[in-house]
Amino acid sequence: TIEILTPDFLRKEGALEQVVAAKPDVFNHNLETVPSRYLTVRPGARYFHSIRLLQRVKEMDPTIFTKSGIMVGLGEERHEVLQVMDDLRSADVDFLTIGQYLQPSLKHHAVMRYVTPDEFGGYEKVAYTKGFLMVSASPLTRSSHHAGEDFAKLQAARDAANR
Numbered sequence: 001t002i003e004i005l006t007p008d009f010l011r012k013e014g015a016l017e018q019v020v021a022a023k024p025d026v027f028n029h030n031l032e033t034v035p036s037r038y039l040t041v042r043p044g045a046r047y048f049h050s051i052r053l054l055q056r057v058k059e060m061d062p063t064i065f066t067k068s069g070i071m072v073g074l075g076e077e078r079h080e081v082l083q084v085m086d087d088l089r090s091a092d093v094d095f096l097t098i099g100q101y102l103q104p105s106l107k108h109h110a111v112m113r114y115v116t117p118d119e120f121g122g123y124e125k126v127a128y129t130k131g132f133l134m135v136s137a138s139p140l141t142r143s144s145h146h147a148g149e150d151f152a153k154l155q156a157a158r159d160a161a162n163r
Contacts, residue, residue, distance in 0.1 A: 001025045001151045003067070008050050016053065020060045025151055026095070027057045028067040031088070034080035041074055041109055055091035062092075065133075065154050069097035069141075072123075075112040081123060085130050095134040095154060096127050099141035115139065133157035 003026035009015040019027070035047040054066050068088055072081065081098070088096060098120065103111050117139060124137040134154050 003028055003151065005030070006053075008045055008053055010044075010046070010049065016056060017060070020057055020064065023061065024064065026065045026067050026154070027054075028069075029054055030069045030097075031084060033070055033074050034076040034084055036080060037074050037076055051087050051091050054088070054093050058092040065095060065151070065158075066091070066093045067095035067097070068093050069099065071099055071101035072115045073101040073111050073113050074109060078119075082126060085127050085132075089130050089132065094132065094158070095150065096132045096136075097141050098123050098127075098135075098137040100139040133161065 002024045004019065004024045005028045006016075006019060008029065029050060031047065031050055032045075033041045038045060038047050050068075054068060057064055057066050070081070070084055085096065100115055101109075101111055103109065120137040120139065120141075124135045127135040127137065134150060134157055136150070
C-alpha cells in the first residue's frame with residue numbers, strides 16, 4: 001500500500017498530474033487548520049487552493065482515496081471545523097483526520113486550547129454523518145498513524161457504500 005503526503009504544488013505545473021499518474025493508493029494533503037488561522041499558522045499556503053487540489057485528484061482518478069487532516073487547539077471555533085468538513089466533502093475527500101495541535105518549539109504557534117476526548121468523539125460522529133468513509137479524531141491522531149490498517153478499512157467502507 002502506498003500513501004503519499006503531498007505539498008500544495010503551488011507554481012509547480014504538472015506536478016500533481018505526475019503524482020496522480022503514479023497511482024498511489026492514498027493521496028494525502030493536509031489542510032492543517034481552518035481558513036481563519038491560515039495567515040498565522042500556514043502563511044504561505046492557500047486554503048481553497050488545497051481544497052481544489054484534493055478535488056482535482058478525484059477528477060483525474062476517482063479510484064484513488066483522498067485524505068486530509070487538521071489540527072485543533074489553534075484558536076478555531078467548532079463551526080469552523082464543521083465548515084472544513086463540508087469543504088472537504090465537497091471535494092469528495094474520503095478520509096479525515098483531526099488531532100490535537102502540540103507546539104513543537106517556542107518558535108511555533110502556541111497551543112490555544114486542549115480539546116477534550118468527548119469533543120473529538122463529537123467531531124468524529126459528525127464527520128461520518130457528512131459522508132466520510134473513514135475518520136480518525138483523537139488527541140493523539142496523526143495523519144500517517146496506522147496508514148496500512150486504515151487503507152484496508154477504507155477499501156471495506158467503499159465496498160459497503162457501493163453495495
